[in-house]
Amino acid sequence: MKKYLLPISLIFIIGAFLLGFIEIDTVSIDKKTDNVINYGLENISDNLKNITNLSKRDQDIICAVSRGLVSKNIDNNIVPSLAKEIIKSEDEIEYEFKINDNIYWSDGSKITSNDIVVFFRELLKEEDEKNISALLDVYGAKEFREGKTTFEKGVAIKSKDNSVIIRLNSKNDKFLDELTKPQYRLRKYLIMWENMKKNYNELVYSGEYKITLFENDKVTLESNYDSDNKKVINLINDSNVELSMASFEVGERDLVVDPPQSQLNKLSNDGNLITIPKNEGVYLYINDSNNISLQGRREIYKYISKSMENYLISNDKSFELAEGSYFREDKDDLTKLQTRKVISNKQEEWSPPKVLTILCKDNTMNRELCRIIEKWFRENTRIFIKYSLLKEDEFNDEELQRRYDMILFNNEANILNKDKFYKKFINYMSESEKETLLSSNNNDEEYLSIENKLFREYRIVPLIFYNENIAFSRKVSSIKMDGNGNIDFSTIIN
Missing domain, CATH: 3.10.105.10 (Dipeptide-binding Protein; Domain 3)
Known part of the structure; x- marks a missing residue:
């Protein structure tokens, strides 16, 4: 009998050892899954260059991967973002945006005031006129857009000592509010945003997230920061909101915006609904x-x-x-x-x-x-x-x-x-x-x-x-909209 005890003991020890590995691996997988949010959408546009034909949900992608000089929170307060301080002249015609010292592109390079000036030059050339009223109020901006002057000589948007200085034609009380909108969020090589499916991997991003996948039926956003606990958001193209909700019910979606009217009360009673004006x-x-x-x-x-x-x-x-x-x-x-x-x-x-x-x-x-x-x-x-x-x-x-x-x-x-x-x-x-x-x-x-x-x-x-109603799963404990009605992905806690 003794001759069998040693082999049996060894088998038991080895089995326990292997089971220990399996358990560790399972915990690792669960942890990784917990950091992934699946967000159901009816449509995803791969042309994110111009705002004109983009839905709020398409704009959410721009807001996730880009930041502006200023932003607007859920209480409609304008707060600094890329800028750490805003100084207005006494006549409220000139604005100086002092740029944060610790802001970076997704490739690790520093974001500078000159990057923002270059972006505004591109935006004046590429965006539809009706979407850039704030920039067109800048001295010389209309003339540049019409080809009557150069940007460097004629437009009052300058970089100086890591500040962006902007001078308007006249006082505009809505100037800062306009700058909080998605189209003014800093994007590099704006022309390439016309075909995100082709170019997403060649771009760098100024926001909380970067795009790591862009396909017909799925876009993946991965957080730029916190390398030990990466957050991943999958935007999944569902043909309609009913399909998104069906997937939500079986745990395959964690966020659904504007779920069907018939399900709002149940979602609210279950504690799975945020309602925002x-x-x-x-x-x-x-x-x-x-x-x-x-x-x-x-x-x-x-x-x-x-x-x-x-x-x-x-x-x-x-x-x-x-x-x-x-x-x-x-x-x-x-x-x-x-x-x-x-x-x-x-x-x-x-x-x-x-x-x-x-x-x-x-x-x-x-x-x-x-x-x-x-x-x-x-x-x-x-x-x-x-x-x-x-x-x-x-x-x-x-x-x-x-x-x-x-x-x-x-x-x-x-x-x-x-x-x-x-x-x-x-x-x-x-x-x-x-x-x-x-x-x-x-x-x-x-x-x-x-x-x-x-x-x-x-x-x-x-x-x-x-x-605005947002259905959220048990994996999501917090989510907010910004003052422009876009999802603030940086507020998602899971």
Whole structure:
């Protein structure tokens, strides 16, 4: 018997030894997996050069791998990023951005003030004009873009002692806010960003992450820092959000933006949902040329507002009621809200029509809004709602729009850019309102005058403000959006 004891003991010892290795390897794999976040997206563009055709989710990639001079946090505060200090001249025309001493490209080389100046020169040449209003306010920038001067001699963007000095044509209170947007984030060799699939591996990146894979169905971001605990984010191209959520349910996705409405309450109850206010609203144009009286327009607005309110009783994550405010921030102005509530409660004679028509662009949320409105009118009035959801080119047909009683609009409700906001409605304003708007020169009193008139006459009225919803798995304990509505990947904790 003794002769078998030694071999058996050796086998036992060797087995235990090998099992120890297997256990260590398993822990290592689990740890590595815990550092990987899978993010489901409906589409991923490989052309990241220009912002024009990029969705917020495409812009997320730029924000992850690039940093700007300044950024905007979730509370809409402008904070330094590449710049460590900002000095404004007394007349607020010249800005000096003192650059951080400890900022680096993904290849380890130092980011300098000259890198930023070179990037701005490229941006002026390559980006669409409507996306670079901040840079076009710089002295000489328009002339350079038009080929009338050189950048070095004519444009007031200079590098000096590791500072970037920028001089504007005139004071612009929105200059810093504009610089926080994704298009102003530092990117090297901007022209190469037109084909990321081909060039991603040849680029260096100024942000928290670098791109280590760019394919049709997957983009991989890997953190530039903390070499012992690399974070990896896989952006996976799913054909639709329903597919992303199906993968989320079986643990194959950790982040899904704007999950289906039907799942929001469950996700919230399970503690797997973040709801964040967005600077995007829905507004209702009521056609005053279609024989709908002032009282009729007032009643229609009240009815539609009630349909939204009724829906929110059981679906409070999708949006927030505007309650008479054109901007979310104005909901704190109780005097204005009370005045508009009094106006809305006026009662006059009105003969309701049998049918009312609504036109809007075809998207998931507009389909839901139209369904809500139609159902409420059917159950609570004798008015039948007919709605049409059209693609953008069809929707923009002005002759077609005139045939409808109402039009639903999406608009960016950025209180810091009222000029852009109101100009979205310019085709539905009276001639006097157009004239006031075009000559307003960013005057808040004139904007308020236009707004008050639109509300009193119930021609263009606010309905709701959207929320951003993000489903997250148990692997993610923290995630935030920045002030421009982009995911701040640096805040992900897992």
